Amino acid sequence: MTKPLSATLPLLDLDRVLRFSLYSRWAFSAVLGSSLLVFYSMQLALPLLPLAAVAASMAGVNLWLSRNWRNGRPAQWLLALGLLLDILALAIVLGLTGGASNPLAVLFLLPLVMAALVCPPRFSWWLTAQATGLYLMLFFWYLPLPAEQHTGHGDHEALFNMHLVGMWLTFALSAGLITACVSRLVRILGERERRLNQAYQRQDTDERLLVLAMEAASLTHQLSTPLNNLFLLNEELRETSNLPDEVQEDLQLAHAQLKQCAEILSRLKHQSQAEQEPVWLYRALGERLAQWQNLRPEVRVEWQRPAASQDREVRLSPLFWPALFNILNNAADAGEGRIDLHTRLHRNGDWELGVHNRSGVLSEAQLRRAGLDQFDSVKPAGLGLGVWLSHATLSRLNGRLELSNHAEGGVYARILLPLEFIS
Structure with a gap:
């Protein structure tokens, strides 16, 4: 039975469904046990000992199912076995x-409803056939109730009224359980669908990032050759005699810039192997900002750096820095040569920038889609590919x-990043 279940079971969180069925079985065992105590106090001539054995057996089986679930047994197999045992236990009761x-016969519907919602059609129909056969057998093999044993040709009206009251109570119990069961399973299914949609979105983002990574790798390889040629030309020019001092200074600057380009390409080549590294948070931010401003000297960054005593050592992925620089570049292109940077550490471990x-x-359409899709960048808002890449990386x-949109004018980008503290 296990193979068809695993092959055809619908996309539900089976662990949560199994947990719900275990709780329901505990509740049924408790209700049956409590009812036996009431029957005993009323001195009703019922087979209390066999009924108590059924209640204890259901509790024992439920405990066995729970332990097997915690030990890693397949949830779909345990769920199907539990539903079958529910049918058998109810038939014995x-x-x-x-x-x-007995009006409680309507409770046969509860395991069948759950099987129809979470189990394959073949198993659901097989369980329905078993329940129907057991119900038919109850017409011929059963122990009569005490009222039926002592009622001859009289007082049939009292017996019928008791039967009607039992039917009403059973309907109320069944309606409540079915509503709870179905509504719970519908919520689980809705949450599962939401998670699937998020997974599809992440897969689409991963595919787009893969395309960009392949393009970046190709461009990196293509840039290596002209960069090496520029290094050689720079070396030859620097070895040329009788060059003015101004030209020598320009060649030294060009050499430094070429070296920086080579370092950037080298980091890009090894970006896929990047791992989280321990850094001092604000010290690393200050150093990265200094490197960035060497490339954007026309931009002034206003940042009130926290005191050294407030700095914390954390594990920070190197992937964070390109995401931050995309935001800074976007703000620098859209702004007027000035960027205000604010940093704050929250008590829950989030770092806010x-x-x-x-x-x-930003327009209303851009605000609705900000950070989620790629835009055609229209200055001065400047919302384009860099922002989309930053959003994907931070996610x-x-x-x-x-x-x-900031109340004082301009655009405000808020970054929240959970940190792993070392000290």
């Missing part, structure tokens, strides 16, 4: 308490990026 005339450029406004690091 009904056989000891009046057979098919705010990047505010003083120019441009992979369990962080997020939020964009909004």
